[in-house]
Amino acid sequence: MEKQIKSVRGMRDILPDETRRWKALESLIFRVLESFGFEEIRVPIVEELKLFQRSVGSFTDIVQKEMYVFKDRGDRVLALRPEATACVVRAYLEHSLNEKKRITRLYYSGPMFRYDRPQKDRYRQFYQIGAEIIGGQNPYFDAELIIILAKIFEKIGVADYVFEINSVGCNQCKTSYSAKLKQFLQNRASHMCQDCQTRIENNVLRVLDCKVVSCKSIIKEAPVIQDILCQGCKAHQETLYRILDNHRVPYKENWQLVRGLDYYTKTVFELKISNNDNAVAGGGRYDNLVHELGGPETAACGFAIGMDRLCNMISPEIKKDITVFVVFLGEKSLQQGVKIVNGVRNDHVRIVADYTDRSLKSHLKSADREDIQHVLILGENELQQESFLYRNMKSGYQTMVKFSELSNFFKGLENA
RNA sequence: GUGGGUGUAGCUCAGCGGAUAGAGCGCCAGACUGUGGCUCUGGAUGCCGGGGGUUCAAAUCCCCUCACCCACCCCA
Structure with missing residues (x-):
């Protein structure tokens, strides 16, 4: 590999x-x-x-x-x-x-x-x-x-x-303070860290927040910009x-x-x-x-x-949008069902399906694992009745939903 | 750029010279032929971060390297 x-x-x-x-x-x-x-x-x-x-x-x-x-x-x-x-x-x-x-x-x-x-x-x-x-x-x-x-x-x-x-x-304060600070530090440069020694030349103000102890004690004595503003x-x-x-x-x-x-x-x-x-x-x-x-x-x-x-x-827990998990059992329901579902998709409800041919059990397990509350099942029986079987994973409530009612059904979920 | 720590299964980690590398969780399957969670049973999965060395033997010891974490530095 x-x-x-x-x-x-x-x-x-x-x-x-x-x-x-x-x-x-x-x-x-x-x-x-x-x-x-x-x-x-x-x-x-x-x-x-x-x-x-x-x-x-x-x-x-x-x-x-x-x-x-x-x-x-x-x-x-x-x-x-x-x-x-x-x-x-x-x-x-x-x-x-x-x-x-x-x-x-x-x-x-x-x-x-x-x-x-x-x-x-x-x-x-x-x-x-x-x-x-x-x-x-x-x-x-x-x-x-x-x-x-x-x-x-x-x-x-x-x-x-x-x-x-x-x-x-x-600008004026900055330059005059920088000059003053530089003058103050130049005499003490030998007691300061390497970084500060170069800072004194290139970028004096940066010396002020050096964390090295020896520098800190020198900085304490240094002129303060407040006095020069x-x-x-x-x-x-x-x-x-x-x-x-x-x-x-x-x-x-x-x-x-x-x-x-x-x-x-x-x-x-x-x-x-x-x-x-x-x-x-x-x-x-x-x-x-x-x-x-x-x-x-x-x-x-x-x-x-x-x-x-x-x-x-900070990590606020954000709710996911309403999601519906659709299960197709068998080749025929897969063929017809996918078409019906795609026909009524809207922007507000997330509809997901695992098109794999697996047992209903394992499909439900997937839905459960993803914490999806709404499941639609389409198998031989449902196909004959031109309906999906709806199952609410939280309450266990089940009911038939006619193909023609599917769109309204999704709208109902949004408002619930 | 400097100093320290850690890399082993999808995740958290045990093993720290010896056999076919383990646990928990997760995953897959079955018990339950179209109903998840609970329980039980079974199963799969690892270049033990990478490379080199020492050794009869290396996940284990040494060196190098890469990555992550922590502190410094710097910044948001």
């Missing part, structure tokens, strides 16, 4: 039982987003590598060591998207959506790719549902995103969630907090929170559930990105929900 081909490392199959739960969560999230006026956009999985280098940042871990990069047959240097905000902004500019509306609210859903080492809740192909508000500058837009997430999690029935929020400042950034942040307070959204400030994508400005946030350390959603403001990608100065913000994590954490 040939060796079994298995799924590629970090990639996985989402089987029907799990897919059913995914779909339920997805449609709930979509409904909330739609209710806030967001519209769905579908963007490609493959983009030019440059897009992510410019947006996410060349020195970020995501771009530097986690991206799937390849050349196509036309020698284009491409990447599988590691996140979708850059793609959405690219599409927004490419199609001049800025000309059509002042505030553009978009959402997307689909797979992202990062070449991480796989483990629980971390896959190389993972799914995000994200939302972006492009064109909105004041903190009410930031708040809207957070409130949407809060709403989603309440609807899902998750009570023990909390947002961690920080401000990384506007300009009036505008401070006001933005305080207004945001006030709005969230009014909405009774559970959050806490986390001055160490720095996200791994360079485009963030001012507000950044993550959403965590109970004692789970992994964030299930994260986002923030990115007021420079649209401009950096060649568009006009445009404020924007967004978030993304990690669907794999979300679905692994």
Whole structure:
């Protein structure tokens, strides 16, 4: 026998039982987003590598060591998207959506790719549902995103969630803070881990959430961005907090929170559930990105929900649709019965049959195993009476259903 | 990328140098010829993750490799 081909490392199959739960969560999230006026956009999985280098940042871990990069047959240097905000902004500019509306609210859903080492809740192909508000500058837009997430999690029935929020400042704040931090750290670099030493040069802010103990103690003494934020950034942040307070959204400030994508400005946030350390959603403001990608100065913000994590954490039992199992006994009933059944199928009742010639007993066993309540049996006797024998597997109730009544019978099941 | 753990039947796992590799659950069949679940009886199924080595003998010991899990890192 040939060796079994298995799924590629970090990639996985989402089987029907799990897919059913995914779909339920997805449609709930979509409904909330739609209710806030967001519209769905579908963007490609493959983009030019440059897009992510410019947006996410060349020195970020995501771009530097986690991206799937390849050349196509036309020698284009491409990447599988590691996140979708850059793609959405690219599409927004490419199609001049800025000309059509002042505030553009978009959402997307689909797979992202990062070449991480796989483990629980971390896959190389993972799914995000994200939302972006492009064109909105004041903190009410930031708040809207957070409130949407809060709403989603309440609807899902998750009570023990909390947002961690920080401000990384506007462009000016960011640069002056980075400079200050760099200066502070450079003297102490020799006491810090290898990663941090390179971070100091390439991406200072990342040092802040280093987990190495020796680094942590140094970071404690480091200047805090809160002390450097300009009036505008401070006001933005305080207004945001006030709005969230009014909405009774559970959050806490986390001055160490720095996200791994360079485009963030001012507000950044993550959403965590109970004692789970992994964030299930994260986002923030990115007021420079649209401009950096060649568009006009445009404020924007967004978030993304990690669907794999979300679905692994909560598992609502979803009822299957009504299903009818049809049993044909003998060649003649199979021939005639299949035709009759196919003639009256509708979109609301699932009708399944095992056309195999097996004993009634084993057919019923199959139905039972699949937890199917309704069974129709067609054998010699029934054929003569132009009827199916209906059996309810739960109650044991049985009755004859005329061929001519079959369609109505299915309708009756729907309404029951 | 770093460190640790685990890969044996469809599933959960036992066996840890010795014979034809096991259990529970599941599956198939029969008892019950056209009525599932309960019970009883019988049956099928394994490149013991893959490759190499040590040995008279390897699922078992050693090396390599692949995959999964956990932690770090990073992130959603």
